[in-house]
Amino acid sequence: MTAISVERLDKSFGNHAALRDIGFEIAKGEMVTLIGPSGSGKSTLLRLFIGLTAADRQSHSHVRVLARDVQRQGHLVGARREQRRRTGYIFQQFNLVSRLSVMTNVLIGHLGAMPRWRALAGRFTRREYDAARRALARVSIEELAEQRANTLSGGQMQRVAIARALVQDAEVILADEPIASLDPRSAREVMEILERINREDGRTVVVTLHQVDVARRYCRRAIALKKGRLYYDGPIAGLTDTRLQVLYEDAGLDELGVHEDRPPTTGLLHAVG
Amino acid sequence: MTTTISDEIQARAGGRNWKKPLGWGAALLVLGWSWQGAGIAPGLLIDNFDNMVVLASDFVPPTFTNLTRYIHEMLVTIQIAIWGTLLAVICAVPFGLLSASNVAPWWINQPIRRLMDACRAINELVFAMLFVVAVGLGPFAGTLALFVHTTGVLAKLFSEAVEAADPGPMEGVRVTGAGRIEEILFGLIPQIMPLWVSVSFYRFESNIRSATVLGMVGGGGIGVSLWQSLRGFDYAEAATIMLVIIVAVTLLDMLSQQVRKRYI
Numbered sequence: 001m002t003a004i005s006v007e008r009l010d011k012s013f014g015n016h017a018a019l020r021d022i023g024f025e026i027a028k029g030e031m032v033t034l035i036g037p038s039g040s041g042k043s044t045l046l047r048l049f050i051g052l053t054a055a056d057r058q059s060h061s062h063v064r065v066l067a068r069d070v071q072r073q074g075h076l077v078g079a080r081r082e083q084r085r086r087t088g089y090i091f092q093q094f095n096l097v098s099r100l101s102v103m104t105n106v107l108i109g110h111l112g113a114m115p116r117w118r119a120l121a122g123r124f125t126r127r128e129y130d131a132a133r134r135a136l137a138r139v140s141i142e143e144l145a146e147q148r149a150n151t152l153s154g155g156q157m158q159r160v161a162i163a164r165a166l167v168q169d170a171e172v173i174l175a176d177e178p179i180a181s182l183d184p185r186s187a188r189e190v191m192e193i194l195e196r197i198n199r200e201d202g203r204t205v206v207v208t209l210h211q212v213d214v215a216r217r218y219c220r221r222a223i224a225l226k227k228g229r230l231y232y233d234g235p236i237a238g239l240t241d242t243r244l245q246v247l248y249e250d251a252g253l254d255e256l257g258v259h260e261d262r263p264p265t266t267g268l269l270h271a272v273g
Numbered sequence: 274m275t276t277t278i279s280d281e282i283q284a285r286a287g288g289r290n291w292k293k294p295l296g297w298g299a300a301l302l303v304l305g306w307s308w309q310g311a312g313i314a315p316g317l318l319i320d321n322f323d324n325m326v327v328l329a330s331d332f333v334p335p336t337f338t339n340l341t342r343y344i345h346e347m348l349v350t351i352q353i354a355i356w357g358t359l360l361a362v363i364c365a366v367p368f369g370l371l372s373a374s375n376v377a378p379w380w381i382n383q384p385i386r387r388l389m390d391a392c393r394a395i396n397e398l399v400f401a402m403l404f405v406v407a408v409g410l411g412p413f414a415g416t417l418a419l420f421v422h423t424t425g426v427l428a429k430l431f432s433e434a435v436e437a438a439d440p441g442p443m444e445g446v447r448v449t450g451a452g453r454i455e456e457i458l459f460g461l462i463p464q465i466m467p468l469w470v471s472v473s474f475y476r477f478e479s480n481i482r483s484a485t486v487l488g489m490v491g492g493g494g495i496g497v498s499l500w501q502s503l504r505g506f507d508y509a510e511a512a513t514i515m516l517v518i519i520v521a522v523t524l525l526d527m528l529s530q531q532v533r534k535r536y537i
Contacts, residue, residue: 091441097446113450122458
């Protein structure tokens, strides 16, 4: 079964071609990393999957998620809200509502599936509360439920955001640089949670990363973008040091963002340096 | 790189050399021009000094015989301010949201902004005179006047808070499949609520001050007595009324500030 399918995707910002002729398919249950230097179009691609951005009008772009059209030739189609409900989205900056409690932030994941009047009144049922509590337990921060979101650390905030996606019961989880703002330990924990969701629940996970070593550790397949074009698509092992060197050739060394718990003199750095 | 930076500093310094005196010159010109228009004549203060001493002495001692009546009228003034502000807050929420560019499209937010501009441009006293004609003399006319003017002010302040809000949390709510209104309720309102509450209480404070003069045009409250005593040259009475106003306004300002501080 296909979870995400992208055909001949073009996206420009003004005269700048952000994405050109991108096409691939992601099967259900895969854990895929989108990789590439900053500005290569990873985040834009992820936003196109749920119609937060539309592709170019004059293109033959076609995006399908979970066997339903999201957009065709630059026009958003289909029931956008229902489609978004079935797709969880994790942001680099977490995007929690900072003045609300952790619990309410997680309950927000239910809004898309609730009857309208209950959603507007903010009346959640006992079952919805229970589901939220289970999601918090899943990301091991059950005890923070009553705290305000802005009192949490970055790693804790990202767990809340993941719990919100879990509550949505999303079949696909898209994560846009989920660990870029986190310290190494929180980053590892967040990646482990995503991996567990993929392995235990069979959810499809697509995660953009710029740390190659993290991608190698957690993902089986890599899709690499370079200057808006598909540069590599295949098993992560096939993304060899030589290929990485070409992928990052115009970017600075720091672009690789090699994990801090790794000594800085590994083969990878040599290959790229 | 270093040369361009130093060039820029030099350019800026050079710019300041002629811009600064020009700015001062323009400011002085505006001040002189306004001095004339405003009819400022310090000489009059000296010439009429004796008269002013007589006038000031007429205020003391204040007569406290009608104090309870004035306190009652001050309470009516506060009641006018409470309802004028509350009705304005209720209306300013939808108008404020609809005149924010990140919530409503331009063909909605532009007309509403112009409508709110109009409400704001006309002073409460003018509205009071109009409402006196419409609903008759009394506090209701004053309440309506405060309501309309304050709606214009609060809608603008509310919409500025909305436009300054972080779009991230709203996007976070949107991606869960929630609708547009849920996005505003859960992603936007919690962010801006403290600011809304704070400006509403601030407007309540200033509405109490405004309400004290509404009576002068028939809008009810303590302004009626103030106007009558001033017109009748009964300055001892006027002094009492002003004291009541000063005490009430000071107390409510302090109370309202406490509430504002606690909420943030």
